[in-house]
Amino acid sequence: MFRGQFVHLISKTGRVSIPSKFRENLKRAYKTSKVIITLFENCLSCYPLPEWEKLEKRILKLPRFKKNTVDFERHLIGNANECEIDTxxxxxxxxxxxxxxxxxKNLIFVGLLTRFEIWSEKSWNVNSKNSFKNFQRSRDVLDGI
Amino acid sequence: MFRGQFVHLISKTGRVSIPSKFRENLKRAYKTSKVIITLFENCLSCYPLPEWEKLEKRILKLPRFKKNTVDFERHLIGNANECEIDTxxxxxxxxxxxxxxxxxKNLIFVGLLTRFEIWSEKSWNVNSKNSFKNFQRSRDVLDGI
DNA sequence: TCCATTTATGCCAAAATATGACAAAACCTG
DNA sequence: CAGGTTTTGTCATATTTTGGCATAAATGGA
Known part of the structure; x- marks a missing residue:
């Protein structure tokens, strides 16, 4: 499971190292060094390749000429990139x-169990305030499960 | 699978390079360097030849004199061009x-799993705003599948 | 049918970008 | 604080994308 929060520096060429704990989880739980990163709200959502492929299989079952499906794909698939983790x-x-x-500059990595997110420091700061408020309102979300 | 978004420049003579990741997928998954490109909404829809042929087989099963079918064919088939990828x-x-x-000038390539699209930068910008709204509305499209 | 003009193709090389390898710096952990 | 691990910086190399030019093919008009 991906958990916790890490700050890493991105280089001018767009390279950034994945937190070692995340890498370890990728290897241990998913046996892969490939992740799919895609645009989601104001951050990048990162899936281990096997998790992502499950999602794609479901998408392939949709009526693929329908406007809704095409738009959905344009956004979710159209922003998805397969990344290989280097040595x-x-x-x-x-x-x-x-x-x-x-x-x-600084990127914030946030673990979310089966995936993780990458934020710019700036939007993370803005957004985490909001999600904290939201957390306060939704703290009982688990009760009853 | 075709995924992601790429910006490439088209030359005065109408030549444009296919993103290398797409080419790789064409070779790996479809063993072809031929694509069929056709008009679809405000963009070009591009199919690996084998995918296209599957589509044609389905079309041949339609009631071929029906107005809907004829219109569909005129548009989709009537604008289809086979393109060979050069060296x-x-x-x-x-x-x-x-x-x-x-x-x-700038063309936007958008991966959609089994096919990809080519947009002018301008119409992509207009359209992606709409499709994003549609995405927001239809993000539950997958639930229950 | 032939020629002139346009359009497409093949090939080479420059520019931009991504990748690989190595090493220095920062950081945990005990 | 010492020793190992993780993160970052730098440089060299490979790959990808673009531009240019010469040739080939297609098109259209007389």
């Missing part, structure tokens, strides 16, 4: 995603 | 299609 544990984040999100 | 990974986009869509 020093880094990935390259494609320019287009970097630009969209303003990723240039 | 530097480029294709030539026929003039008619270029003119119809105003393809002249």
């Amino acid at each position: 020093e544990g880094r990935i390259n984040i494609p320019q287009i995603l970097r630009k969209d999100l303003g990723l240039n | 530097e990974g480029r294709i030539n986009i026929p003039q008619i299609l270029r003119k119809d869509l105003g393809l002249n």
Whole structure:
């Protein structure tokens, strides 16, 4: 499971190292060094390749000419990139995603069990305030499960 | 699978290079360097030849004199062009299609699993706003599948 | 049918970008 | 604080994308 929060520096060329705990989990639980990163709200959502492929299988069952499906794919698949983790544990984040999100200095990695997120420090700070408020409102979400 | 988004420049003569990740997928998954490109909404829809042939087989099963079928064929088949990818990974986009869509500078390539799309930068920007809204509305499209 | 003009193709090389390898710096952990 | 691990920086190399030019093919008009 991916857990916790880490700050890493992204290079001018768009390289950033994945937290070692995340890498370890990728290897142990998913036996892969490939992740799919895609745009989600104001951050990058990162899936271990096997998790992602499950998602794709479901998408392939949809009526693929329908407007809704096409738009859904354009967004979710159209922003998805397969990244191979290199020998020093880094990935390259494609320019287009970097630009969209303003990723240039400190990136925040946030573990979310079966996936993790990458934020620019700035939008993380803005957003975490909101999600804290939201957390306060939704703290009982688990009760009854 | 085709995934992600890439910006490539089209030359005055209508040549543009296919993103290398797409080419790789064409070779690996489809063992072909031929794609069929056709008009779809405001963009070009591009199919690996084997995928296209599957589509044609399905079309042949339709009631071929029905108005809907004829219209569908006129549009989808009537605009279809077979393109061979050259040694530097480029294709030539026929003039008619270029003119119809105003393809002249930056083209956006968008992966959609079994096919990909080519947009002019301008119409992509317009359209992706809409499709994002649609994505927001249809993000539950997968629930229950 | 032939020629002139346009359009497409093949090939080479420059520019931009991504990748690999190595080593220095920062950091945990005991 | 010592020793190992993790993260970051740098440089060299490989790959990808683009531009240019020469040739080939197609098109259209007389």
